[in-house]
Amino acid sequence: MSELRKISRREFLRRTGQAGGGLVLALTFGTGCSPKETAIAPVATASVSPNVYVNIRNDGIVEIVCHRSEMGQGIRTSLLQVIADELEADWDRIEIVQAVGHEKYGDQNTDGSTSIRNHFDLLRNAGATARDMMIAAAATNWNVAADECVAREHAVHHEASGQSADYGELVDTASELPQPEAAAFKAREDYRYIGKPMDTVDGLAFTTGGAMYGIDTVLPDMLYASIERCPAVGGTVTSYDDTAAKAVSGVVDVLKMPEPTSPPLFNIKGGVAVLGSNTWSAAEGRKALAIEWNLGANGTHDSASYKDALIASVSEPGTGVLSRGERDVETANQHEAIYYTPYLAQAPMEPPAATARVNEDGSCEVWACTQDPQNARNTVAQTLGIDKEQVTINVTLLGGGFGRKSKPDFIAEAAWLARETGRPVKVTWSREDDIRHGYFHSVAAQYYRAGTDAEGNAQSWLQRTAFPSIGSTFAPNVTGPGSFEIDLGVLDAPWNVPNMHMETCEAEAHLRIGWLRSVCNVFHAFGASSFVDELAHAANSDPKDYLLELIGPDRHINPADDGAEYGNYGNDLAIHPVDTGRLRAVTEKAADMAGWGRELPDGHGLGIASHRSFSAYVAVVAEVSVNEQGKMNVDKLWCVIDAGTVINPDRVHAQLEGAGIFGMSLALHGELTTADGGVVEGNFDSYPMVRINEAPTEIHTHIMQSDAPPGGVGEPGVPPVAPAITNALFAASGQRVRELPLRNAGLT
Amino acid sequence: MAIEFELNGENVSLDVDPTMPLLWAIRDIAGLTGTKFGCGKALCGACTIHLNGNPLRACVTPVSVAQGAAITTIEGLTEDGSHPVQKAWRDLNVAQCGYCQSGQIMSAVALLNRVPKPTDADIDQAMSGNICRCGTYKRIRKAIHQAAGEES
Numbered sequence: 001m002s003e004l005r006k007i008s009r010r011e012f013l014r015r016t017g018q019a020g021g022g023l024v025l026a027l028t029f030g031t032g033c034s035p036k037e038t039a040i041a042p043v044a045t046a047s048v049s050p051n052v053y054v055n056i057r058n059d060g061i062v063e064i065v066c067h068r069s070e071m072g073q074g075i076r077t078s079l080l081q082v083i084a085d086e087l088e089a090d091w092d093r094i095e096i097v098q099a100v101g102h103e104k105y106g107d108q109n110t111d112g113s114t115s116i117r118n119h120f121d122l123l124r125n126a127g128a129t130a131r132d133m134m135i136a137a138a139a140t141n142w143n144v145a146a147d148e149c150v151a152r153e154h155a156v157h158h159e160a161s162g163q164s165a166d167y168g169e170l171v172d173t174a175s176e177l178p179q180p181e182a183a184a185f186k187a188r189e190d191y192r193y194i195g196k197p198m199d200t201v202d203g204l205a206f207t208t209g210g211a212m213y214g215i216d217t218v219l220p221d222m223l224y225a226s227i228e229r230c231p232a233v234g235g236t237v238t239s240y241d242d243t244a245a246k247a248v249s250g251v252v253d254v255l256k257m258p259e260p261t262s263p264p265l266f267n268i269k270g271g272v273a274v275l276g277s278n279t280w281s282a283a284e285g286r287k288a289l290a291i292e293w294n295l296g297a298n299g300t301h302d303s304a305s306y307k308d309a310l311i312a313s314v315s316e317p318g319t320g321v322l323s324r325g326e327r328d329v330e331t332a333n334q335h336e337a338i339y340y341t342p343y344l345a346q347a348p349m350e351p352p353a354a355t356a357r358v359n360e361d362g363s364c365e366v367w368a369c370t371q372d373p374q375n376a377r378n379t380v381a382q383t384l385g386i387d388k389e390q391v392t393i394n395v396t397l398l399g400g401g402f403g404r405k406s407k408p409d410f411i412a413e414a415a416w417l418a419r420e421t422g423r424p425v426k427v428t429w430s431r432e433d434d435i436r437h438g439y440f441h442s443v444a445a446q447y448y449r450a451g452t453d454a455e456g457n458a459q460s461w462l463q464r465t466a467f468p469s470i471g472s473t474f475a476p477n478v479t480g481p482g483s484f485e486i487d488l489g490v491l492d493a494p495w496n497v498p499n500m501h502m503e504t505c506e507a508e509a510h511l512r513i514g515w516l517r518s519v520c521n522v523f524h525a526f527g528a529s530s531f532v533d534e535l536a537h538a539a540n541s542d543p544k545d546y547l548l549e550l551i552g553p554d555r556h557i558n559p560a561d562d563g564a565e566y567g568n569y570g571n572d573l574a575i576h577p578v579d580t581g582r583l584r585a586v587t588e589k590a591a592d593m594a595g596w597g598r599e600l601p602d603g604h605g606l607g608i609a610s611h612r613s614f615s616a617y618v619a620v621v622a623e624v625s626v627n628e629q630g631k632m633n634v635d636k637l638w639c640v641i642d643a644g645t646v647i648n649p650d651r652v653h654a655q656l657e658g659a660g661i662f663g664m665s666l667a668l669h670g671e672l673t674t675a676d677g678g679v680v681e682g683n684f685d686s687y688p689m690v691r692i693n694e695a696p697t698e699i700h701t702h703i704m705q706s707d708a709p710p711g712g713v714g715e716p717g718v719p720p721v722a723p724a725i726t727n728a729l730f731a732a733s734g735q736r737v738r739e740l741p742l743r744n745a746g747l748t
Numbered sequence: 749m750a751i752e753f754e755l756n757g758e759n760v761s762l763d764v765d766p767t768m769p770l771l772w773a774i775r776d777i778a779g780l781t782g783t784k785f786g787c788g789k790a791l792c793g794a795c796t797i798h799l800n801g802n803p804l805r806a807c808v809t810p811v812s813v814a815q816g817a818a819i820t821t822i823e824g825l826t827e828d829g830s831h832p833v834q835k836a837w838r839d840l841n842v843a844q845c846g847y848c849q850s851g852q853i854m855s856a857v858a859l860l861n862r863v864p865k866p867t868d869a870d871i872d873q874a875m876s877g878n879i880c881r882c883g884t885y886k887r888i889r890k891a892i893h894q895a896a897g898e899e900s
Contacts, residue, residue, distance in 0.1 A: 209782020
């Protein structure tokens with residue numbers, strides 16, 4: 001497949017306009033979802049790059065570089081909207097170029113709901129400086145003052161003389177001008193694309209089979225690899241017999257992979273690789289392997305006994321991380337509860353897959369579905385013992401990510417095998433590989449205790465959390481939550497309680513712990529929002545009113561006031577405050593939309609939860625019903641987000657809709673268990689996802705209008721979903737579920 | 749022994765192990781990557797194709813089953829993405845990551861061929877074999893109704 005070669009700049013220009021676009025993922029598209037394939041090859045012979053994100057060609061096409069990974073959040077569309085808006089570029093004369101992993105682009109780690117939240121100004125500046133460069137070029141050509149010229153519709157205009165010049169005509173002059181560093185941003189009311197529901201730029205590719213994901217890469221003379229890995233983390237190969245595997249038709253080679261490291265980092269997890277002439281032969285050969293494992297220190301990890309240990313851990317005082325007022329307050333009533341949530345796998349529909357080629361000069365080129373191409377580049381360089389300048393990471397589309405594809409272990413596997421075999425290698429993980437050998441969302445236990453006065457109002461709040469830390473993946477002897485993890489829904493608790501104490505408790509790690517969409521917010525929101533609901537019912541209060549009362553008056557919370565070191569998702573609290581007014585507003589809006597307080601049929605219930613994460617505020621109301629057989633159905637969801645300034649409202653609605661389903665999957669079905677150190681579940685039969693027949697008949701979403709700086713969008717929708725459902729279940733049936741998933745309680 | 753069948757309107761002859769799943773024959777041997785791998789066990793529907801017009805999970809179907817049959821993949825549904833289902837999918841921006849959507853579309857087309865005006869219950873039944881981890885079900889339902897010429 002010729003388009004998978006690294007193509008030269010000249011060749012790129014020659015090929016631009018051809019259907020498909022190739023691995024540079026150049027794509028021409030028209031307005032809306034009918035991408036336009038340029039009928040004739042463009043005639044560009046020169047171009048100018050005002051910055052690394054923009055290249056304007058003298059055929060009038062503006063190339064915009066997407067340096068963030070597309071995994072369904074729509075960044076290839078919304079990033080274009082921001083740059084094109086400031087650039088005054090026409091939507092149908094833009095081509096998108098997917099960036100390779102390189103530090104010149106700045107932060108490419110597509111994680112933490114940061115693409116817009118942390119890059120809005122950078123992207124605006126990229127467009128605005130390019131626009132000003134076009135204006136300066138026109139002013140130079142016409143010998144007029146730049147401030148007499150305006151950029152509009154892909155051209156610069158001089159109203160006084162009636163002159164105008166298309167951007168393409170200004171390339172030569174602009175090439176002689178200095179690169180501008182800063183420019184004024186447009187006024188909000190002048191936006192053409194920002195804030196508009198633009199259609200997905202990849203729409204045609206998505207609906208015709210033309211979209212290229214990591215698993216779709218094909219290189220000439222390529223081998224296909226399937227790897228059997230040790231069930232337990234850190235386990236090693238004692239011996240193996242590949243006689244039968246090598247006899248399988250199409251099997252070319254069998255190789256023992258490098259041993260895993262401790263801590264695991266993003267390194268290869270060990271195992272034995274079978275290489276074949278196609279995916280099937282490699283997988284069949286792998287089945288024929290006979291391997292003796294040394295399971296190692298984690299080989300006895302058993303999730304059932306580990307659960308008991310976690311609950312015991314939070315049942316005793318831990319390490320204080322936030323302290324407000326008195327710790328032990330005498331009140332009329334004391335309430336306590338323990339919540340438990342299991343390990344989860346991200347399970348993107350495209351499993352991890354990567355293709356690598358090692359060239360004769362030792363350099364390595366990779367095509368992969370990675371959320372973090374710079375990290376992938378460093379990992380490949382370390383794995384091969386070469387300089388990162390010798391590593392090129394081409395970023396494909398991602399068939400879902402959810403955090404899994406931030407970890408480039410699968411990319412290191414492909415690079416190592418390519419070097420060992422001397423041929424290009426594609427590594428494709430099976431679904432079982434993905435479910436059993438990932439970087440998992442932590443299992444967690446939480447303890448809550450509240451003291452309430454005679455009216456049921458909370459006077460004290462004590463919360464303990466224990467879970468194996470993501471930090472254990474990167475450092476030895478990590479035995480409890482890290483500060484970056486208790487930022488996620490513990491230290492920023494919005495409760496207006498005079499006495500509040502937060503503690504962390506110990507938990508050793510026995511699997512590779514990673515991050516999954518919304519990370520620790522998932523279980524912290526479940527625990528806290530469930531407990532608030534319990535307090536409300538104990539006080540005979542309406543749960544929504546009680547929640548709003550506990551959120552209290554509109555104010556900005558600074559956890560430092562209570563002695564906590566709070567990271568605020570890397571953002572300045574002055575710009576992204578913890579604003580209880582915004583949390584209250586989304587809560588009230590969701591309740592209003594759901595018709596909170598209305599009469600419901602027997603067996604139906606409404607539940608509510610709200611949560612701030614990634615500098616955005618989300619409230620969810622769920623309506624559930626329980627039938628005569630005791631089975632629960634999630635009938636409807638109402639989801640409200642305040643994410644500040646929004647770039648593409650259609651994609652924000654889509655993220656909320658998807659977060660509703662993602663949250664339902666983990667609430668209803670999601671659980672990984674372990675035995676003898678390995679994950680027991682393996683595919684969608686044992687690790688089920690919500691399907692269309694379980695999806696609510698209605699999901700209503702709403703975006704709060706806001707001029708605030710952009711918050712996150714991809715993740716904040718998830719955390720309130722599970723507690724909204726379990727709170728609704730209690731309202732419907734009186735059954736309080738403190739452990740997920742609900743299927744373990746026989747409800748699904 | 750070569751397996752001969754019609755793939756998107758063209759006769760192909762694939763010299764492969766007859767037990768190889770059709771999915772890998774299509775992807776690795778015939779070189780059409782629009783049909784996706786998701787589970788390998790007919791649990792997720794990402795690999796859905798049509799065999800003589802009927803939806804089929806290619807990941808568990810031996811390529812020998814295709815002998816003499818007409819196979820249609822997402823690439824062969826139309827030349828230009830103009831099928832009403834494809835158009836409705838784009839009109840409503842159904843896809844998020846897009847990965848499962850080849851299979852979703854092939855299942856939806858098969859449904860509409862069988863039931864031109866499906867109810868929500870028809871849709872739930874016909875589409876429940878197709879998992880979307882991004883959670884696009886709301887728009888899938890709406891797009892199928894739209895493709896059927898109905899307002900939803």
